[in-house]
Amino acid sequence: MGQGDGGSVMYLMRLADRVSRGLRKLPVEQLVRHREFLLRQQCDAGGFRGREGDGDLYYTGFAVRALAVTGGLPAENAARLHEFLKSADPLSLNAVDLLSWLYSAFVVEASRGVGVLSDRPEEFAAEVVRSLLQLRTADGGFSRTTEGAAGSTYQSFMCALVFELLGQQIPRRNALVQFLYDRQREDGGFVEIAPMKRSGTNPTAAAAALLTSLGAMDDEIAEDVLGFLTDVVSSEGGFQANTRIPFADGLSTFTGLLTAQDLGRRDLIPAEQILAYVRGGLELESGGFRGAVWDQQADVEYTFYGLGILGLLYS
Numbered sequence: 001m002g003q004g005d006g007g008s009v010m011y012l013m014r015l016a017d018r019v020s021r022g023l024r025k026l027p028v029e030q031l032v033r034h035r036e037f038l039l040r041q042q043c044d045a046g047g048f049r050g051r052e053g054d055g056d057l058y059y060t061g062f063a064v065r066a067l068a069v070t071g072g073l074p075a076e077n078a079a080r081l082h083e084f085l086k087s088a089d090p091l092s093l094n095a096v097d098l099l100s101w102l103y104s105a106f107v108v109e110a111s112r113g114v115g116v117l118s119d120r121p122e123e124f125a126a127e128v129v130r131s132l133l134q135l136r137t138a139d140g141g142f143s144r145t146t147e148g149a150a151g152s153t154y155q156s157f158m159c160a161l162v163f164e165l166l167g168q169q170i171p172r173r174n175a176l177v178q179f180l181y182d183r184q185r186e187d188g189g190f191v192e193i194a195p196m197k198r199s200g201t202n203p204t205a206a207a208a209a210l211l212t213s214l215g216a217m218d219d220e221i222a223e224d225v226l227g228f229l230t231d232v233v234s235s236e237g238g239f240q241a242n243t244r245i246p247f248a249d250g251l252s253t254f255t256g257l258l259t260a261q262d263l264g265r266r267d268l269i270p271a272e273q274i275l276a277y278v279r280g281g282l283e284l285e286s287g288g289f290r291g292a293v294w295d296q297q298a299d300v301e302y303t304f305y306g307l308g309i310l311g312l313l314y315s
Contacts, residue, residue: 037287046084061100
C-alpha cells in the first residue's frame with residue numbers, strides 16, 4: 001500500500017488486484033504451468049498441502065491467493081475447498097490460520113456465489129473480535145497466544161488484516177501505533193519482538209504496511225525504511241531476510257519489493273535484476289517456485305511469492 005492510499009480498505013484484495021493486473025502481461029503458458037502445479041497440491045479433503053502431509057489452512061491460504069491472482073478457482077476445486085473450510089471452526093484458530101480461513105472463504109463465495117461466511121451467525125464478527133482481543137498485550141501489540149507477554153509485529157499485522165476483512169475497527173489504535181514505533185531500530189528497519197536488535201525485511205514490511213493503514217507513516221520513517229531495504233539488497237538481485245544472511249529468498253524479495261514500491265522506490269533494485277533472479281533461481285520449469293536458489297523443491301507458499309514478485313514488477 002502506498003502512502004497516498006488513505007487507508008487499507010481490504011488490503012489483501014487490493015494487493016491481489018495489483019498482482020493480478022501485472023500477471024496478465026505474462027505469457028499464458030507460463031501462468032498455466034504454475035496454476036497446474038498449484039491445483040496438483042489440493043488434497044482430497046479440499047485443503048492444499050505444503051511440502052509434506054495433508055492440506056492445512058496455512059498453505060491453503062497461499063494456494064488460494066496464488067490461484068486467485070492467476071485466474072481464480074475452477075468450480076470443482078472451489079467446491080472441494082468449500083467443504084474443507086466448513087469443517088474448520090474459525091473461532092478455535094490462531095490469527096494466521098484465521099486469516100487464511102477468512103480470505104479463502106471470501107474467494108469461495110466470489111467463485112460459487114455461496115460460501116461458508118453466509119452460514120455463520122450474525123454475531124460471528126463480534127466473537128472473532130473478542131477472541132483476537134485476548135491476544136492483545138500490554139505493549140499495544142498482539143501476541144501469537146493468549147499466554148504471550150509481548151506483542152509480535154507479524155502477529156499484529158495478521159490481526160489487523162482479520163479486523164479489516166471483518167469490517168471492524170481495532171480498539172486503542174494509538175497504542176498499536178506506539179507499539180510499532182517501539183519496534184523500529186537504529187538501522188531504519190523494524191524487529192519482530194522487543195528484545196531483538198537487528199531488523200528484518202519481513203517485520204519491516206509488516207510494520208510499514210500497518211503504519212500506513214493506520215495513517216501513521218511519515219516521510220522520516222519512510223526514508224529510514226528505504227535506507228534499511230538498501231542494506232538488504234542482495235547481489236543475486238533480490239532482498240535478504242536481514243543484513244547477516246548472505247543470500248536472497250522469495251519471501252523477503254516479495255515483501256521488500258512491495259514495501260519499496262509502496263514507498264515510491266520502484267528502482268531500489270533494477271527490475272531486470274529481480275527478473276533474472278526469479279526466473280533463474282526460483283521459478284521451476286515443471287511449475288511452481290522454490291524459496292531460494294539452494295532450495296530443492298517448490299511449494300504453494302513460495303509460488304505465491306514468486307507470482308507476487310512478477311505481478312508487482314509488471315503492474
